Amino acid sequence: MTAGCSKVEEISDYSEIPEPADSLSVNEPANTDADFDDSCYIYNQLSDKEKEYYDIIRDAALNFEDKAVFPEALDPELLRKLYISVYYQEEELFWLSSMFYRPASESDSLILSYRFTKEESAQLQAEIDAETADIFSSFDENTSDYEKLKCFHDRLVLNCTFSMDTDYANTIYGALCDGYAQCEGYAFAFDYLCRLADIDCFTVSGTNSDGALHAWNVVKLDGMWYNVDCTWDDPILDPVDEDFVRYYYFLAADSDISGVTHFPDNTYYSYPICSSDENYYKREGYYASSADEGVTLLANAAADALKCGSKNAAVRFSDEKAYKDAVTKLFDFGGIKQVIKFANDSSDVKVTDKKYVRYLNDDELIIHITMIYE
Template identity: 35%
Template sequence: MKASNIIIALLACGITASVAYLAALKTGIIYKYPEPFYLSANDEAKRPVYQQLDSNEKAVYASLLKGMQKQEEEIPLPYEISGYMYEKLYCLLEKQESDMFFLDSSYYTADKFRKATVIYRKKDYDYGKEINSLSEVRKNVSDNLPQGDDYEKAMYIHDYIVNNCRYLEESDDTIYESTAYGCLVEGVANCEGYAKAFDLLASDAGLQSILVTGTTNDGKNHAWNQVNVNGNWYNIDVTWDDKEDGEIRWIYFLCDDDSFSRTHFKEVHYFTPFQCSENKDNFYVRSGLYAESAEQAKDIFLDKVEKGEKSVRLRFPDSYTYSDFKANYIDSQAIFGLIFSKDDTKTRNISISLTENVEEHCMTIELL
């Protein structure tokens, strides 16, 4: 065979092979696996949990995130990974990427993965309408954020969620109860939905936030957040601060580990939650309602009453200080002597209502 004929034959074989390869790619017989890539520095800065991953995990996380955001059912991975790594990364994505409300919490398992088969809440469904609805809420919150510091932004987001969502009831018909969409658009969510909503809005506001799972002091599974406010990490549980008798509570707003760990026990599995050792931006501390002694609590109470306030919140560092104030001023009724003299007839027309949270060493005194 002449050399020219050999070259033509080789070219023909090459073209045939290329056509066959492209056809195989198109039909899904073979996959074109992506080169490893990573989130941008800006995107990584918004994801404290992603920062804890090693290089290979970050590349797989980025590939999964890119495919999931497009609701792709088959996502090729840059490496072959173990079933444990896939489970870890899938669970982190499902919990920490709070905008992906369409991602199902269930996932396939195998010993090894080179491509992921992803389950979404609705199969072959266009989530465009839901995504737009959630985007509108996010924009509304962002547009109305106060211009103050991180504390004021976190407070606004906390109060917005409490005012616009209620806890899930058995009669509620929804598939989004554990998502930010359920909380912010449908107005119904469980604790995970509350936590994802806070995480999403906090990230929009430029605050670093993560979702934390664990158990409560009564043994129930629970979800809450940690958020970085003014350079320090704090615990926050929006679910437990939801309205009681029509009023927002801030008992679980920006707490340190010492107080929060009495009722919340963090799960340390796929990542390590942050240590929260500061309390200067805790609601009670920042509002001047934290009393380290019964005498200080008395002074705080008097100051608020003299300013015309009818409801005074107090928090104590421990059960001893809490009980000391309660015994000496509430149970003994000496609190009335703090307001009026014993001979003042107005005392006959005054009563108080006491709301207690003994576990958290908090009380609210209302003048009636």
């Protein structure tokens, strides 16, 4: 499980950064009505004045201006909120630096800095456009939003490697084109693709269970919100397996991860409740309510994988007893050999029944196997 992410860094005249204020609205409270427009979910929690100032920062960054200038002096903590909002929600501004220059007192301007020049950004954008065009070329009018989301997820997992050591690691360019990114890059890229597909999505910043900074996505599908974490579905394996893809954190409910492995930063915003259990495994038919059903479904998943040229198969269980009983049947009593035999009998391509790799996710009750071709 990979972790670690950058954050918006602050340069300040203070020896200590003060804690966020209890209320940061300008003139009016933020919109907390659950019925507000779900598009631009974070933006729509800002007050009208805050939206105006958000737009000023965004437009200044879009034009590579040295500073954003406001019609009145603003509190430094409000400026921080606005800058963080723009940074995490305007992922297409990949040239905008994570550096926040905090003024010592109220100020009517905010210094902006950039990762790349305007000319460099234009060149990188051309590569991004070519990559996204290639991704979207596989879609037609019958492609569902679910299929698009799965495509975006798989593309990032299979074509990007977790890394903190490049100039592009926190950008959509890093995840889509350079092939190396950390969690911000993965999340920004997934968000970017969703926006191009007119699917409501946004990036969430927070921490993992170890307190390390992390970023992931919340996306709306069929009227329900779900968590997606492409970074954690792309673990660093030893030895490296470039064909490995999993779906532990694809369309996950809050009950699966929130407050367990993922802890969103609620300093400035509230987030939609992700309560649906229509996760990847249910949608694909790999969700079992008993051990015997799980073994059968794993065999089907293995056969389906070989037919598609993959080698990964997984099944999720509805309860811990069914999961543990299936683990025993498969790996203590030899049921895995029958699973692999069924897959081999169903495919022209064969895998060995002498060797395989297993992954057990005790938190989400998932059994995952990676088969090895003969």
